[in-house]
Amino acid sequence: MSSIYNCPQCGIALSVNDPRIQQVQCSGCGYQFAIQQPPVVVGEVVHEPWQQDPITSSGLIPYKNPCALIGYYLGVFALIPCLGILLAPAALILGIFGLRARSQNPLRKGMAHAIVAIVLGGLITLGYLFLLLIPFIGQ
Secondary structure (H helix, E strand, C coil): CCEEEECCCCCCEEEECCCCCCEEECCCCCCEEECCCCCEECCCCCCCCCCCCCCHHHCCCCCCCHHHHHHHHHHHHCCCCCCHHHHHHHHHHHHHHHHHHHHHCCCCCCHHHHHHHHHHHHHHHHHHHHHHHHHHHCC
16 A cells, blocks of 8 residues: 655655655655655545445434434334334434434434434324323213
8 A cells, every 4th residue: 555745845745655664755856855744545435425424224224313213113113002102202202302413413314214203203192192082072
């Protein structure tokens, strides 16, 4: 792996292939200097702006936003009868926290997971509240 050093005299970039070399002579101006500054690494992987994380599943599974992820799964499992009364309010609350975390830091993914958690948690919570209040409405 080669490293690039800039000549302090003329600024030309010089490539050094051997990491044991401690002195370099500039090919442009002939100035000889000791390598002291850290090298600029050649061959560093540059990602596109939309690809902030090299793990490809980070866009699908928002592991950096656990509130949105857990809220999403709680919202899905709240569709199971009788479990929803406990899981739906938690999904709603975690979905709100996940959406807030996403708005504070755009690098955290999980906006869709947070929205699904809010919608499912809210609808299922309202459904169970309605079912619990039906006996009292008729009186």
